[in-house]
Amino acid sequence: MESSLLTFKKNISKECQVPRIGTSLSPSEPKKHLIVGTKPKIPDLNLEPPSDSEEEGKDASDDVPKLLYEVEVEIFARVSCFEYWKLHFLNKQFSQLLKSGEIFKVKRERGLVKPYVLMLTSGDPCWTMIDKSFENFRKLPEIPSDFCFFSCDKETISAGTQLLVVGKEVESIVVWRYELEMHKWTKGPAMITPRVMYGSASRGTDAFFAGGIKFCEKGNPEVCTEAEKYNADTKTWTMIHGMHKRRKFSSGCFLRGKFYVIGGRDENGKNLTCGESYDEVKNSWTLIPDMLKDITFKSSQSPPLIAVVNDNLYLLESSSNELRVYDVNENAWKKLGIVPVKANAAKGWGVAFKSIGDRLLVIGTSPLPRSYIKRMAVYTCRPSPNVEEQVWEETENCCDGVQLSNFIHNCCVMFA
Structure with a gap:
């Protein structure tokens, strides 16, 4: 497996003049497609499984494409995310392998994910995306939004291999989504209750949002209690039970299995010393009085x-x-x-x-x-x-x- 990975890297560095780590890829740069070896046939996982009679007529060599596919996934699951853009330069099948998300699924299952x-x-x-050692970096593409989005405050959170950036455009509050597999930004889906200045935290492929400032039909800002959850696998939002307190400018985290929202300010601008914890099983919040009583505001x-x-x-x-x-x-x-x-x-x-x-x-x-x-x-x-x-x-x-x-x-x- 290691020899296959080394061969892959040698082929890339020798035959393809591509940007080094620390440079940005833009859509305008020409792509050079390479054919490395023979193209293994990647099985269509959506097809119905063959019948028993079909299985009897198969030769043992028919399982080779599936084996090659599984080996490729295992190899690339052990490669740094900074190397993945090279898959798009190999051939269409390797590019499809990356876009399928199978590599990242195996990474999670094998405990190979890195921060x-x-x-x-x-x-x-x-x-800018930076590795844990702060030695290697990569610039992400620029978000194709309007001037209002770039000039206003934005908030960022990750869910799985997606980076969510929430901010206000001229027309409304929007969510821009960067997908590591695709190396590009996509708008949406929008929150059920669009808001900014909320408390948030992520756990695996889920991200939780609570409170913040929403805008009423007349455009007036309102501090809210609403909370919702985003799932990166399905790209969908789900409403969860609302908090006890209206709060904006709060912070969120996951602590001992629960989603905590701490501090912030209420609808009158008063600093809140209380916190709240959300139990997903019970779909309920517990108020924690005086959680920040010793903190200077x-x-x-x-x-x-x-x-x-x-x-x-x-x-x-x-x-x-x-x-x-x-x-x-x-x-x-x-x-x-x-x-x-x-x-x-x-x-x-x-x-x-x-x-x-x-x-x-x-x-x-x-x-x-x-x-x-x-x-x-x-x-x-x-x-x-x-x-x-x-x-x-x-x-x-x-x-x-x-x-x-x-x-x-x-x-x-x-x-x-």
Whole structure:
């Protein structure tokens, strides 16, 4: 299997002059189709299975195409996502294999998925996809939307191998969907209750959304309680039970099997210290009073910066740059030292605080710039709730060859 993969890579690098990792593919660039070996016949899985009489007349060699197909899937399931665009340059059958989603299905079943960071930084019209080490990157195509969408705030979340970006166009609130298999953006499907400034979190191929600001028939904004779920496999939205509180500018996460929505502001603009947890089995919400009672609030601050690692909920306190961990039983937060970024520079805005595997990831402006130019700093740590000061490791020379602003507009983590 490894030799087949090596042969595949050698053929690509030798015979096809294609962009390196770290460059963007655009639809206008010419594609060079190659024929590598013979084309194995990929079976049509939609056909009815043959009858017993047909099976008796088959030769053992008839199973070879199916075997080749399964081997190909197993090989490519072990290849980095940054290499997948090359499949489109091989031949139509390999391109169809990628578009079928079978590779990513096998990745999930074999436990081969890896985290990728997707970011939109200030001044950049395109999202950037970066691997866990922050060494390799890839620019996504530009979203074919209008000027209103690009000038307004947007929110981002991943569901399976899809990146969902929600924002407001001239006519309405829209959802743009980037599919990793297709390497392109598609509009829709729209939310059942279109809204912005909601709390959200993803789990596998599902993404949950709650609260936010919706617009009434007359165009007036309204803070809502509605919640819904998106499924990436079916590309459909489903309404779920609404929350107890109206809230906007809240944050969401999955903690111990439940969808949590934390903080935010109510319809009067008052900061909410309560949280809510959603039980999908019961389709009901539980209100958690005073969940953020010890947290300092400032006017116009960002939604709570939260992340979950090993079923522990962590919060980056933007006013003090402190890391805290939540005690579910005591409904209280414990301090875990200072985080090495300037989260308080813009009241929490412009900072990315995410979980990436068993680590916490924070991206922002370094508190100790090495020059007068502000630079993007990337730090990770393996958090421990029982240690007062965490050990943060800086990622040196991250994303060499790409200029990224130190101010992060959107950031999410995709497992693919």
